[in-house]
Every structure is written in structure tokens, then in C-alpha cells.
Ligand code: AMP
């Protein structure tokens with residue numbers, strides 16, 4: 001198998017096991033049909049879909065890497081760490097993710113209280129109707145409810161008006177520590193990757209602190225080509241990967257056919273000359 005930078009790898013997407021709308025099986029079929037040659041399902045804080053994704057990929061002859069996207073609190077902000085190619089039966093990773101998911105129920109009830117005070121009653125029950133995994137109620141499920149109930153036109157509007165810092169449905173939350181998230185993935189035999197670095201709004205100094213601390217804990221990769229980056233950021237974070245000697249990753253961050261701008265496998269390839277994260281995970285790829 002050719003594992004160079006031009007490979008159509010899609011190593012970031014979500015299923016009904018977190019806040020996507022497709023099953024792991026439907027995502028596998030969609031990835032395959034879109035020409036993806038190496039796939040990973042990366043549900044938020046959850047690996048319950050990994051065996052299903054692996055089995056579906058195997059049945060389709062689609063090479064597969066295990067994946068997850070861990071919510072981390074770093075310097076008072078939320079950062080996402082993608083883990084790839086780990087042993088999905090590793091106990092420490094499973095326990096760490098379970099603990100990370102733990103506060104979501106209480107947070108969701110607080111979010112609903114904030115929304116009720118802003119004139120939107122019943123949002124907790126409403127959001128629950130959209131949840132595939134009761135352990136993983138997320139802001140996305142609230143957003144789908146608010147759109148379908150007619151409070152907003154689309155999901156970006158919900159986040160702008162209700163679900164981001166300073167808005168009535170936003171509840172600050174303490175997620176995993178960077179050191180722990182990187183450690184769980186690495187000790188399970190995988191590689192930790194900084195997800196969509198362009199999305200955090202960090203100053204260069206803050207970003208430098210994130211990358212150096214991440215690397216000090218054993219983190220090795222960074223997303224360069226993601227559905228969350230502009231073409232200018234593809235170039236910027238390719239430079240960042242080279243500068244820090246980080247492995248480059250690529251993934252659509254696909255959530256839903258109705259909501260996602262970028263489909264599975266549809267992004268441009270990584271720039272030649274980058275070392276792709278998959279080149280270092282050859283021994284962790286599940287083949288048909
Ligand atoms: P949570 O983990 O519950 O805080 O929810 C985070 C999820 O909300 C992300 O993974 C995205 O899927 C979604 N999200 C965050 N910000 C936005 C936004 N501005 N527009 C649309 N979706 C967003």
C-alpha cells in the first residue's frame with residue numbers, strides 16, 4: 001500500500017455514536033464510494049463505534065485506522081486532540097474517555113436552563129431526541145433541535161446566538177487535561193494529533209505553547225488539511241508541521257450530509273514533502 005502524502009486518507013469524521021447523523025456502517029460505505037483509501041472514524045470522547053467501523057471497512061476492503069477526538073481544556077480553552085491507530089481495547093484509554101464523557105449530562109441540563117431563561121423551554125428533552133448515544137449529548141444535538149423547532153435558520157446561527165461563550169446556552173466545562181489525552185492515545189499504541197489548529201483563535205504565542213506542551217507529552221501530529229481550515233491555513237499549518245517536525249494529518253470532519261460543507265475524501269491532498277501521520281502508522285492499519 002502506497003502511504004505517501006498523496007494518499008486519499010480521511011482520518012476525521014463523526015457517526016451517531018457522537019454528533020454525526022450517519023451510522024459507522026453508512027460512513028464506511030460513503031467513504032469507500034467517495035474514493036477514500038484509508039479511513040478513521042473519530043467520534044468525540046468515545047470509541048464505542050470502533051469495532052463496527054472496523055468490521056464495515058474490512059467488509060468493503062477499505063483500510064482502517066482506529067480513531068477518536070478527545071475534548072481537552074488547555075489554558076482555559078477547549079482544544080481537540082485526535083487519537084489514531086491505538087488499540088481500541090486498551091483499558092486506560094477507554095476509562096479516560098469514559099471520565100471525559102462524564103460531565104455531559106449535567107452540562108446539558110444547565111444549558112437547557114440557560115436556554116429556558118432565554119425563552120426556549122424544553123431544550124434538554126428536545127436535544128435528547130437527536131442523540132444516538134445518551135452518554136454523548138453535545139451542543140450539536142441542541143443545535144439540531146433549535147433549528148427544527150424554528151428558533152434559528154441554521155446550525156451556525158444557533159452557535160452564534162446561543163451556544164458559544166457569553167451566550168445563554170453556553171456552559172463552561174472542564175474536559176480532559178492535555179497530558180492525559182495525549183498519554184492515553186500514546187500508551188495505547190497510537191499517535192496523538194492536534195485537531196484543526198486554525199479553529200482556536202490562538203495568538204502565535206498561545207499556539208506555540210499548545211504545540212510545545214503537546215509535544216512534551218509525546219504528541220506527534222497536527223491536522224493540516226481539514227474541513228475546518230481555509231486554503232491559506234493548509235499552507236500555514238504545512239509550514240507549522242515542517243517547523244516543529246510534526247506528522248501531518250488530513251480529515252474532512254464530516255458530520256452529516258445535510259450539514260457538512262466538505263464531504264468525506266473531498267479535500268485536497270497533503271502537500272508533497274510533508275510526512276503524513278499514516279506513514280508512521282503502517283503497522284496499525286487494519287486491512288481487509
Ligand atoms: P460539544 O463537544 O458538546 O461542546 O460540541 C462541540 C461540537 O459542536 C463540535 O464538535 C462541532 O461539531 C459543533 N460546533 C462547534 N462550534 C460550531 C459552530 N460554530 N458551528 C457549527 N457547529 C459547531
Ligand code: MN
Nearest residue numbers: 014019044140
Ligand atoms: Mn462535532
Ligand code: MN
Nearest residue numbers: 069080195196
Ligand atoms: Mn473538533
Ligand code: MN
Nearest residue numbers: 012014069253
Ligand atoms: Mn470533529
